[in-house]
C-alpha cells in the first residue's frame with residue numbers, strides 16, 4: 001500500500017521504517033527543516049536501536065523515501081499516519097496545534113478516500129473532531145478517519161512495533177478496518193519474517209477493534225496505569241526509607257503475584273520521557289473537563305514530581321551540602337537505549353545541582369549532545385571514569401547497561417570521596433560496600 005507518515009520523530013520514523021519492512025511504499029514527511037535536511041542527507045535525527053539499519057535497508061530497497069514537499073507526501077497517500085507531537089500546554093492539556101497544521105494539508109493535498117489515521121496520542125474525541133473538520137472543509141472528498149494509538153517504547157521501539165502486545169483499531173466503518181488490517185497483515189501472519197529475530201515463534205498480536213473515542217481512551221488509560229504503578233512503587237520507597245525496610249524486596253515479592261506483575265513496579269527517580277508525564281496530565285484534564293474527578297492521577301503526578309527533590313535531599317545530606325562540590329552524573333536520557341531527554345529527571349537534577357553551586361561532570365552513551373545545549377555549564381565526557389575523576393559524589397540517574405558493570409575499585413581510585421547515590425536502585429550495594437563506598441538508594445537501606 002502507499003503509506004505516508006507525517007511527523008518523523010521517535011514514533012514516525014519507527015512507523016515509517018517498520019511499515020516499509022512490512023512491504024509498503026512509504027513516504028515520510030516532517031516540517032522541521034533541520035530534520036528534513038538530516039533525513040535527506042541519509043542521517044537519522046535521533047537514536048533508536050535497530051532503526052538506522054532498518055531505515056538504510058529500505059532507502060536502498062526504494063520502499064522508504066523522505067520528501068520535503070508536503071504536496072508529494074500528502075498527495076500520494078492511500079493511508080496517512082499522523083505521528084506529530086502533542087506536547088503539554090501550561091494547563092496540562094495536549095497542544096493540538098501540530099495536528100491542526102496537518103489537517104490543513106490533508107484538506108489541500110490528500111487524494112479522495114485517503115484513510116487518515118491518528119497515531120499521535122490525542123485526547124478523547126480528537127479523531128471524530130478531525131473527521132468532522134475534514135468533512136466540512138472537503139465535502140467533496142469522503143476521507144475515512146481512524147484512531148490507531150501507538151504503544152511502542154523508546155529503546156525497544158522497533159521490536160515493539162513489530163511485536164506489539166496488541167493492535168488497537170478505532171474505526172467507524174468496515175472499509176477503514178479492512179484497510180488498517182491490510183496495513184498490519186504481515187505482522188498478523190505466521191511465519192512472520194521479523195528482521196530482528198528469526199524464526200519468529202511468538203503468537204500474532206491480538207487486534208482490538210473499537211470506535212475512535214474508545215481507542216483514544218485505551219491509550220491514555222494504559223499509559224496512566226503504568227505511571228500509577230511507578231508512583232505506587234515510589235510511594236513504597238519513601239515509606240521504606242522511613243521504616244528502614246528494603247523496597248526492592250517489597251516490589252520483588254509483590255511482582256511475583258501474577259495479578260500484580262513485576263513490570264513498571266520500579267522505584268527510583270520516577271517516570272520521564274515524552275509520554276507518561278504529559279499523558280497523565282492530559283488524561284487528568286480530560287477527565288476534569290468531562291465531569292469526572294480523577295484525583296488519583298493528580299496524586300500519581302504529585303508523587304512523581306517529588307522524586308528529584310527526594311533524590312537531591314539524599315545527595316545533599318550524604319555529601320554535606322552540594323555547593324562547591326564536584327558531582328559526577330551518570331545517565332542523562334530519561335531511560336536507557338535512547339537519546340531522548342524530554343522530561344527526563346536528569347534535567348531537574350542538573351538544574352538543582354547547578355543552582356546549589358555544584359560543579360557537575362556528566363556522562364551518557366547517547367544523550368550528551370542534546371543535554372549540552374540546555375546545560376552548557378556542565379562538563380561532558382563519554383568516559384564514566386573520567387566523569388568520576390576528583391568527584392565528591394557520584395549520582396546514577398539512568399540505568400544504562402554499561403553503568404551496571406563499572407569497575408568500582410577503579411571508580412574509587414578516580415573519585416575524591418567514595419559516595420554514591422543510586423537513583424535507579426540498579427547497583428549492587430554489596431559490591432559498592434566491598435569497594436569502600438557509602439551507598440544510598442531510593443527506599444533501600446544503605
Ligand SMILES: NC(=O)c1ccc[n+]([C@@H]2O[C@H](COP(=O)([O-])OP(=O)(O)OC[C@H]3O[C@@H](n4cnc5c(N)ncnc54)[C@H](O)[C@@H]3O)[C@@H](O)[C@H]2O)c1
Nearest residue numbers: 007008009010011030031032084085086098101120121150
Ligand atoms: N515517543 C514515544 O515513546 C511515544 C510512544 C507512543 C506514542 N507517542 C505519541 O506519538 C506522538 C509523537 O511522539 P514522538 O515522540 O514521535 O514526538 P517527536 O517530537 O519525536 O516527533 C514529532 C515530529 O512531528 C514533527 N511535526 C510537528 N508538526 C508537524 C507537521 N504539521 N507536519 C509534519 N511534521 C510535523 C516534528 O517536527 C517532529 O519531528 C505524540 O503524540 C506522542 O505522545 C510517543
